[in-house]
Amino acid sequence: LAKTTQPISMDSYEGQEVNITCSHNNIATNDYITWYQQFPSQGPRFIIQGYKTKVTNEVASLFIPADRKSSTLSLPRVSLSDTAVYYCLVGDAGSSASKIIFGSGTRLSIRP
Amino acid sequence: EAGVTQSPTHLIKTRGQQATLRCSPISGHTSVYWYQQALGLGLQFLLWYDEGEERNRGNFPPRFSGRQFPNYSSELNVNALELEDSALYLCASSRTGANVLTFGAGSRLTVL
Numbered sequence: 001l002a003k004t005t006q007p008i009s010m011d012s013y014e015g016q017e018v019n020i021t022c023s024h025n026n027i028a029t030n031d032y033i034t035w036y037q038q039f040p041s042q043g044p045r046f047i048i049q050g051y052k053t054k055v056t057n058e059v060a061s062l063f064i065p066a067d068r069k070s071s072t073l074s075l076p077r078v079s080l081s082d083t084a085v086y087y088c089l090v091g092d093a094g095s096s097a098s099k100i101i102f103g104s105g106t107r108l109s110i111r112p
Numbered sequence: 113e114a115g116v117t118q119s120p121t122h123l124i125k126t127r128g129q130q131a132t133l134r135c136s137p138i139s140g141h142t143s144v145y146w147y148q149q150a151l152g153l154g155l156q157f158l159l160w161y162d163e164g165e166e167r168n169r170g171n172f173p174p175r176f177s178g179r180q181f182p183n184y185s186s187e188l189n190v191n192a193l194e195l196e197d198s199a200l201y202l203c204a205s206s207r208t209g210a211n212v213l214t215f216g217a218g219s220r221l222t223v224l
Contacts, residue, residue, distance in 0.1 A: 043215025
């Protein structure tokens, strides 16, 4: 099982771009990288998933270098409502989610 | 489309009692996952059900059990409750084999 390492916490201000980097040195060939967002007392919410290069949706962008040993979640122009815990996960898209480990995540705090 | 629904929202029990938590997956999803999240911590994988069968289980004692019904809804039972079982219990669903999960809002279990 690929293990991920991400910062425990980050602080930023409204209107800034926030980049959260995740390390996954042991990522396997079939593994995808997935990010979730969790607000207090709620279940995590899927944000974005990618395999290589760059993926963008209406919420965020995901940058994955050629060696895939790390990835960066980019949140453009954050607001107070982006304060949450962000989880980086790595796993084979063809296997069950039961093999994917949720770490402690990155606690992002946005200030006015 | 209705999301993953969990009940009850909150549950208070005393040590030694039993708790039953329920989950209804998104229509078309056949896999249901249960996670435990103690206060301030990450998600710990509990159980995975697919097509009515238990497919995988996390590192939890046998007093944590569950089942999946023919309509794919699921039930988590915790017997002989202990104080450390106090946590947010999250249910998630997916299509079989997919590793992108949709979570419910969770059931907060408090053991006194």
